[in-house]
Amino acid sequence: MTLDFSWLADPLYQQWLLRGLGTTILMSLLGIVLMFIIGIAGAACIHFRLPVLETLTTILVELFRNTPPLVQLFFLYFMLSEIGLTLTDSATGRSIPLFSGFTCVVLSLGLYNGAIAVEIIRSGLLAVPSQTVEGARSLGYSRLQTFRHVELPIGLRMSIPAMTNNVVSLIKTSSQAVLVAVADIMYGATQIMLETFRNLEVMILIWIIYVVIASLAVVAARRIAAAVRIPGYGM
Amino acid sequence: MTPDQQVRPLIELQGVHKSFGSFPVLKGVSLSVQDGGVVCIIGPSGSGKSTILRCINGLTPIDRGTIRVGSFAVETLKSDKDLVPLRHQVAMVFQQYNLFPHRTVLQNLTMAPIQVLGEDPTQVRERALSLLAKVRLTGKEAAYPGELSGGQQQRVAIARALAMQPRVILFDEVTAALDPEMVSEVLSVIRDLAREGMTCVLVTHEMRFAEEVADEVFFTDRGVIVEHGPPSTIFKAPGDERLKSFLEKVL
Numbered sequence: 001m002t003l004d005f006s007w008l009a010d011p012l013y014q015q016w017l018l019r020g021l022g023t024t025i026l027m028s029l030l031g032i033v034l035m036f037i038i039g040i041a042g043a044a045c046i047h048f049r050l051p052v053l054e055t056l057t058t059i060l061v062e063l064f065r066n067t068p069p070l071v072q073l074f075f076l077y078f079m080l081s082e083i084g085l086t087l088t089d090s091a092t093g094r095s096i097p098l099f100s101g102f103t104c105v106v107l108s109l110g111l112y113n114g115a116i117a118v119e120i121i122r123s124g125l126l127a128v129p130s131q132t133v134e135g136a137r138s139l140g141y142s143r144l145q146t147f148r149h150v151e152l153p154i155g156l157r158m159s160i161p162a163m164t165n166n167v168v169s170l171i172k173t174s175s176q177a178v179l180v181a182v183a184d185i186m187y188g189a190t191q192i193m194l195e196t197f198r199n200l201e202v203m204i205l206i207w208i209i210y211v212v213i214a215s216l217a218v219v220a221a222r223r224i225a226a227a228v229r230i231p232g233y234g235m
Numbered sequence: 236m237t238p239d240q241q242v243r244p245l246i247e248l249q250g251v252h253k254s255f256g257s258f259p260v261l262k263g264v265s266l267s268v269q270d271g272g273v274v275c276i277i278g279p280s281g282s283g284k285s286t287i288l289r290c291i292n293g294l295t296p297i298d299r300g301t302i303r304v305g306s307f308a309v310e311t312l313k314s315d316k317d318l319v320p321l322r323h324q325v326a327m328v329f330q331q332y333n334l335f336p337h338r339t340v341l342q343n344l345t346m347a348p349i350q351v352l353g354e355d356p357t358q359v360r361e362r363a364l365s366l367l368a369k370v371r372l373t374g375k376e377a378a379y380p381g382e383l384s385g386g387q388q389q390r391v392a393i394a395r396a397l398a399m400q401p402r403v404i405l406f407d408e409v410t411a412a413l414d415p416e417m418v419s420e421v422l423s424v425i426r427d428l429a430r431e432g433m434t435c436v437l438v439t440h441e442m443r444f445a446e447e448v449a450d451e452v453f454f455t456d457r458g459v460i461v462e463h464g465p466p467s468t469i470f471k472a473p474g475d476e477r478l479k480s481f482l483e484k485v486l
Contacts, residue, residue: 131329131332131333134294134329135329135333139347139395139399140318140323140351140399141350141351142315143315145351149350150335154336157337230379230381231379231382232336233337233381
């Protein structure tokens with residue numbers, strides 16, 4: 001068996017891969033932002049035991065955490081296109097679907113990993129000592145102020161290791177974008193395979209690219225953890 | 236000060252009842268603290284000493300009775316917003332320090348006055364620095380609580396309470412978690428405060444300290460105040476049998 005990577009010299013393939021890589025990174029970043037918004041908002045709903053919202057959050061978390069992300073993506077993609085929300089491009093006058101494959105992937109990543117993030121952040125909040133909270137309360141902090149200034153800053157720090165896993169999972173899950181025709185890195189790879197039949201070589205490259213992206217994310221998370229470390233707090 | 240204000244105590248508890256579930260912790264506690272007075276509450280574990288303190292600043296809501304601190308009827312304050320002015324006047328220091336681990340020593344002092352009371356950060360910072368000097372911790376401004384010894388952390392907690400410029404400080408067994416050698420450094424800070432006229436309510440197991448600083452000592456047992464009086468009477472000529480046997484064990 002010989003490996004042939006000569007196709008890598010083709011500028012068209014390089015372009016597909018680079019554009020795809022950009023799309024993958026952009027989807028992941030947007031997904032991470034959405035994941036954090038959902039994670040913090042959901043954890044707050046449960047933490048404050050907000051009527052209705054607490055139950056609703058718990059149900060949604062179970063729903064999104066316990067079903068395959070691919071099923072969720074297809075469901076979102078077909079449901080939203082069925083609803084058929086469109087917006088009109090003011091320049092061309094063309095009608096374009098509001099929920100493109102790209103939007104659906106970002107939403108799906110945000111919801112799936114966001115549901116897991118809710119539980120991760122919640123466990124971080126539970127790890128904040130009740131004495132620390134009481135100290136804040138005795139100084140006149142309201143429940144909301146205590147959450148914002150004391151519980152969340154400490155709880156988020158405690159959730160960094162578990163959240164790193166979740167971010168890596170999100171980056172990997174983004175590869176299913178290819179199945180709703182989003183031109184991400186996997187999409188580029190599939191195209192190249194169809195044209196060159198160098199399936200193994202292409203997959204080796206894709207494998208390496210994902211390892212690199214995920215490793216960079218892990219390194220970034222470690223940097224953040226080191227930067228916000230609480231001296232003398234055993235973290 | 237009018238004569239009326241002189242006789243009216245700063246803190247007054249009357250017939251305070253509190254149960255945790257079906258377990259009654261306080262069964263009709265009445266006590267009063269004069270402005271500038273130093274009161275010590277002593278008694279066996281589980282007799283409700285800490286609960287009394289926690290009721291005074293509204294951390295633990297009561298079932299029955301009245302608590303008045305200055306012009307506040309504590310049992311009527313329910314919302315966070317109502318409790319802010321009370322907690323401005325009544326500060327608390329805890330056995331486990333309860334500092335903010337993710338903030339520096341200086342920030343621990345300045346956070347609440349700025350974030351809760353909305354005071355000017357520059358003024359608060361100046362006040363915080365002089366308070367750190369007062370508790371002999373100058374130079375530790377940038378340290379984090381986790382980097383300090385227990386005695387130092389507890390002195391930060393006292394300074395943090397003082398930064399709110401309260402009228403009363405409640406001390407809840409503040410030396411119970413400390414090594415013997417650190418106890419004295421914390422007690423000397425409290426002694427200074429008491430001498431300067433700060434109203435202090437202390438729950439303590441340091442009987443000699445209570446005897447030294449207190450104007451009045453309350454002995455609690457099983458949710459009631461069994462005996463109270465000046466330290467000379469309580470420690471030298473106790474009347475109640477339970478107090479006698481308690482003092483025999485701890486002195």
